[in-house]
Amino acid sequence: MATIMHVDMDSFFAAVEQRDNPELRGKPVIVGGTRDSKRGVVSTCSYEARKYGVHSAMPIAQAVKLCPHGIFIPGNHKKYAAVSKQIRAVFYEFSPAVEIVSIDEAFLDMTGCEHLYETLEDLGRAVKERIRETVSLTASVGIGPNKFIAKLASDHRKPDGLVVIPPEEVWDWLAPFPVKKVWGIGQKTAEVLASWQIHTIADLRRCSQESLIRQFGKQGLTLYQLARGIDHRAVEPESETKSLGRETTFAEDIAAISKLRQVLADLAAEVGYRLRQHELWARTITLKLRYDDFTTITRSTSLPEPVNNDDDIFNTAHRLLVDNIGRRPVRLLGVYVSQLTPFGQASLFSDPRREKLTRVMDELNTRHGRPVLYKGRRLPLDGDK
């Protein structure tokens, strides 16, 4: 039996801010923009702010309404990335098999190392303590026989949590969770299941494998297994972590947003095409920008549901472009996708006409070598400079 650990930092960006400015401790801190930010969204907030209903991805303006006395901070991505690097180094002290999931989160395969500690709780505590010593921050840790259980466990007692679920406890422990906690069940799948009166994992176990496959295709089998605490996915060490993307450097720097938008549409279409060829969906879209002075930034958005069509990739990347372009000429533009998953819901729920169009385009593009088909947005829009 495997022993898998999932580690996730608590209110990561906000906790770093509170660490570095004692005046912020114990207060509702909201990272993502200043109070008057028109377009900003919340990156994260301290647990003190969560009491007021503030959460990641909420518009700053809404957070101001919910938590008027909140402390609003634009945030310092360079600093968070540096802290993230320190945390990664800690992970490798404990296991060579580390899968970095995001800036503040990783899976560690601890199989075979169990005997180094008296109990798995001791192992979890050791990791939390090393993190605290190294970066003075708290992490939540979950340990279980597979990734699904480990991740659910780390989330279970946040913040500063430690939850160990031995294999023999998995069945009972899982039963009461809402189906939305099952990996790959998004809003839409949850709605279908709710219409069948399936609300908890215990309910989900009443569905036969056949009925789940009939309704959800390949994903149905996975749901059947996850409901029983079965998850065969391996921890994939960093070098294998899947992400893909495309970038392009311009012969001459470009400042016109209309031109950049066309290039972005091409890049998004390339990336979408490659995702679909791999039968993968992506949760995180990253824009890479290099300005004329060679400063390079990357900005990411994580979506509530995994996507793999050009429009979703383009729209997300375009928003990041608009938010970050400033007035500076751009040397390099790139689009990357990560947090890839074989679960997608496009075939079930998206607009069937768009789906069909995408399929036809993919087929033509495969046959002729890319690109042969252009979408309207690649042409400059009226009024663009």
Ligand code: TTP
């Ligand atoms: P999370 O681990 O999802 O959130 P968190 O660490 O802030 O809080 P929790 O205690 O619930 O784990 O994300 C890690 C960081 O990634 C978060 O601090 C900020 C950033 N982030 C965004 O910028 N936008 C988002 O929509 C999300 C979800 C996270």
Ligand code: MG
């Ligand atoms: Mg976190």
